[in-house]
Amino acid sequence: MAKTLFDKIWDKHVVQQIEDGPSVLYIDKHFIHEVTSPQAFAGIEKRGLTVFRPQQVVATADHNVPTLNQHLPIKDELSRIQVQQLIENCKKHHIELYGLGHPFQGIVHVIGPELGITQPGMTIVCGDSHTSTHGAFGSIAFGIGTSEVEMVFASQCLLQTKPRLMRITIDGELQPGVVSKDIILYIIAQITASGATGYFVEYAGSAIRALSMEARMTICNMSIEMGARGGMIAPDQTTFDYIKGRQFAPGAAQWDKKLAEWKELYSDADAVFDKEIHINAADIQPMITYGTNPGLGIAINGKIPVTDKIADEGERNNITKALAYMGLESGKALLGMPVQHVFIGSCTNSRIEDLRQVASLVKGRKKNPNVQVMIVPGSQQVARQVQAEGLDKVFREAGFEIRQAGCSACLGMNEDKIPAGEYCISTSNRNFEGRQGAGARTLLASPLTAAAAAITGVVTDVRELPAVS
């Protein structure tokens, strides 16, 4: 029988099917971080259990860590205790920790792939909704709650109900200035922030095949923002080339065997999906959000919807409420609007390719004096690569501030917050009320669009930025 990519991986990991209930699903890799793990460790200890398969767990500290002076003790007491507890828990349970100061430390969804831990065909979980990122390698990867983290600690398994499957096919060529972040913001704007709830999404089509691994990760990362539990892309030569030679990638002795397995990971030609969506890549413009969920996005040169013309009452109320929070007006354009902050970072867009894109645009330019620009590399490895390629010099000359690796202002758990009432163009994934700090107003966009705003100080169409004189 014809199978989807998802089915092939799922079926191989079902330990037991409970009658009229969920499946017992075996988990290959479990990533943990300091914020959603302490209660899970406490839970198994209370039951008198130890971590069942510690060698399949990888830990890092990312959500809560400062992005300045990481060599010093963390100033915030609660953050320090949480990070310290991760260190102690990992030690006690024999879990590999890439904590602060370790050369592999970084945002969990950046380090997994860059270390070659994330591989095609795996089941991967983490107590973080953006675990969907790892699906870019053709794995089933999804975010879980802390009780589920505890389940995986206890048994290396989860009880899961098989989701419905959606395929989003994007064919054709992207316009200049349009990057993968624009693709995913476009999709979410089309199908809404709940349009894929209950589904696992496979992204396919020629436009997806043409993307680098970094670009594919950006798309899979934001699958959760339309409600999907995860997103995935069938592995291909781009995937295999990315993985080969990385720290924890299969070595020469196993490579051919693994590669042969990975090459079987695609949806069969006549596989059936519960829902199919087709998108023409040429229709996608650089995107920006105006509201307080990632589905409220428009083309950079478009206008905010006219609220009076929205027929559905719930939708009209949502957008009216969002615009009140954002201090924006119905029917108006965003182009030319001043912004006070630019944040380039997060598990969505903090990889080396994202930072290369930013550098290529800002080289030889200076930031607008009214804008604060923060660049937070996704990992220590990315930070080292930035230096090795001389991108740090480009950023410093432009007046950008370069920080150390962590989740930072994506969720404002550490000191990196946007002040109330101020606007931030952010390459992160969520524009929820208060996400970047109480009262902060977030406009989600691509690294290119964020960099363009850093230069001009206003919302800018990157395609119209004048060349460096």
Add this chain to the structure above:
Amino acid sequence: MKPLTSIHSRFVPLPIENVDTDQIIPARFLKATTREGFGKNLFRDWRYVDNDENQPKADFVLNQQQYTGEILVAGKNFGCGSSREHAAWALQDHGFKAVVSSFFADIFRNNALNNGVLPVKVSDAFLAQLFALGNEATLTIDVDAQTITIDATGAQEVFDINKYKKTCLLNGYDDIDYLISNKAQIEAFEAQLQS
């Protein structure tokens, strides 16, 4: 987990769609290392002016004494966004035993069930009926029969819950008990994976 068989209570209406878990519990309150005490920060930034407990926002429903009860009734796509289970802990710590909505985000739904907080998915029309009720109205939720009833009118809907999860709720079992009771099978599965 405590068994949950039925709930009979007034309810707190929150007719807002896409309530994300950052609103239910803002990230700055996720630094705790235990599960307790999140209730006081439930909907923190919707509840207080400038994060000040002495300045409750009068127009927010949790600050309106006429609304009370063990059931939260919210607009569609409740619990979207971050996977933080702290959202379920905060609702539970505040005293909610069930959340009623016409649509739940997946991760939140699992987190709620894993903590004995029942997500009750109803139709848009039934949800609209609930929002139209006065603050004195009471609801009855019967887990075994899978029904939610407006006591005054007798209007009723059946909600979905899989048989396994229902057994867990009714008896107070959790998934970990089940998983560790199957360890031999898991180990056999691992051996077969490696062969």
